[in-house]
Amino acid sequence: MTITVSEQTLDELWQEANPTLQHADALDPLDVIQKYPSKLGKGFRRNIEYQEGIDITINDYQLHDNVIEKVDVHEHPIQCGFLLSGNYNVNNDEQVCSGLYWFCGSGFATGGLCEELRQQRISSINIHIAPELFQLYLAKSTECIPPELHHLFKQPHQQYFYRYGKVTPQMQIALQQILQCPYAGITKRLYLESKVMELVALMVEQEIEIQRGEHCRLVLKLDDVDRIHQAQTILQQRLDHPPSLIELARLVGLNDYTLKRGFRRVFGNTVFGYLHDYRLEQAQQLLGTGNLKVEEVARIVGYRDRSAFSKAFCRKFSMSPNDYRQAKRR
Numbered sequence: 001m002t003i004t005v006s007e008q009t010l011d012e013l014w015q016e017a018n019p020t021l022q023h024a025d026a027l028d029p030l031d032v033i034q035k036y037p038s039k040l041g042k043g044f045r046r047n048i049e050y051q052e053g054i055d056i057t058i059n060d061y062q063l064h065d066n067v068i069e070k071v072d073v074h075e076h077p078i079q080c081g082f083l084l085s086g087n088y089n090v091n092n093d094e095q096v097c098s099g100l101y102w103f104c105g106s107g108f109a110t111g112g113l114c115e116e117l118r119q120q121r122i123s124s125i126n127i128h129i130a131p132e133l134f135q136l137y138l139a140k141s142t143e144c145i146p147p148e149l150h151h152l153f154k155q156p157h158q159q160y161f162y163r164y165g166k167v168t169p170q171m172q173i174a175l176q177q178i179l180q181c182p183y184a185g186i187t188k189r190l191y192l193e194s195k196v197m198e199l200v201a202l203m204v205e206q207e208i209e210i211q212r213g214e215h216c217r218l219v220l221k222l223d224d225v226d227r228i229h230q231a232q233t234i235l236q237q238r239l240d241h242p243p244s245l246i247e248l249a250r251l252v253g254l255n256d257y258t259l260k261r262g263f264r265r266v267f268g269n270t271v272f273g274y275l276h277d278y279r280l281e282q283a284q285q286l287l288g289t290g291n292l293k294v295e296e297v298a299r300i301v302g303y304r305d306r307s308a309f310s311k312a313f314c315r316k317f318s319m320s321p322n323d324y325r326q327a328k329r330r
Contacts, residue, residue: 002065002067004067004069005040005067006070006072010037014034016037018034024048025188028185030049031188033045034046041062042062043059043062045057045060045061046058048192055128057125057127057128058124058178060122060123062119062122063117063120064118065118066117067115069114071109071113072308073108073311075106076104076107077128078152079103079104079127080102081101081102081126081127082101082124082125082167083098083101084099084175085098086124087117088114088117088122092115099166101165101203102162102163104160105151105154105161106134106153107155108159110276110312111308127200148212149204152207157316157318171202174195174198181195228252228259228266231259231271232274234252235248239275239279239302240299241302242275242302245271248271276312279303280313280316283297283298283321287325289328294309297321
């Protein structure tokens with residue numbers, strides 16, 4: 001059995017399961033532990049805010065049934081995440097497995113579906129950092145932020161950067177030290193800060209190496225560029241039912257790695273970042289030149305949810321679809 005829940009519904013279930021705050025550390029009011037909603041599974045979520053703008057979230061739970069969460073469009077902080085056990089699927093085409101990490105920049109996330117499977121232990125650690133605070137940390141270390149890290153800081157209307165990687169033995173040691181922290185109170189906070197900074201340093205080091213070496217590792221042939229342009233055409237033609245990344249790669253005869261990296265090289269955007277922007281640009285044209293209702297335009301460009309469409313449109317163009325439509329009519 002599979003249960004589908006909205007982000008709002010899931011938040012309400014968390015509140016229902018935890019009517020009062022419980023603290024994992026009696027000496028630390030900012031170390032909060034919550035029971036996983038019993039309607040969905042068993043386990044806990046622990047959130048430690050050790051500085052304004054930086055927090056650690058530790059998840060450890062097991063679901064009764066498969067759960068699909070509908071994630072809304074949202075602003076994204078700098079994030080370092082680590083999946084220690086279990087796996088889940090993102091938008092039906094991206095599987096995140098145990099032993100992987102994700103490194104995310106700031107900007108906005110388009111939302112989507114996240115499916116987690118029942119009867120498996122899901123254990124993860126997430127570190128969230130406010131982008132302005134992360135910039136401050138980097139500025140303390142260097143005179144200016146290295147160009148290899150500029151892509152981590154996007155404007156609120158720009159889609160955020162993310163990538164996956166394999167957790168290294170050095171990362172694994174720091175993660176286990178966070179989970180098994182033997183201290184409490186102020187000592188714990190100092191200890192955790194050192195471990196968080198260690199993990200962030202490892203992420204930054206890898207990111208700089210990857211960005212410096214990326215252009216050397218990926219060589220695009222003329223035929224590859226033609227196929228990437230074919231992928232662009234397919235996305236434009238299938239706004240209402242776009243293929244998954246793997247299906248798109250198969251349709252144009254490339255592997256998914258070459259398509260992902262090559263598409264960014266050719267168009268300066270990810271495959272689905274391009275799709276998102278193109279959808280909204282088409283919606284803008286339809287709203288400005290025709291007599292279609294907002295709901296009809298949303299459906300034409302591939303949005304089934306008017307609210308999600310309105311939020312995305314407003315984020316990109318700084319006005320609602322209705323306001324834009326009325327302004328063009330005047």
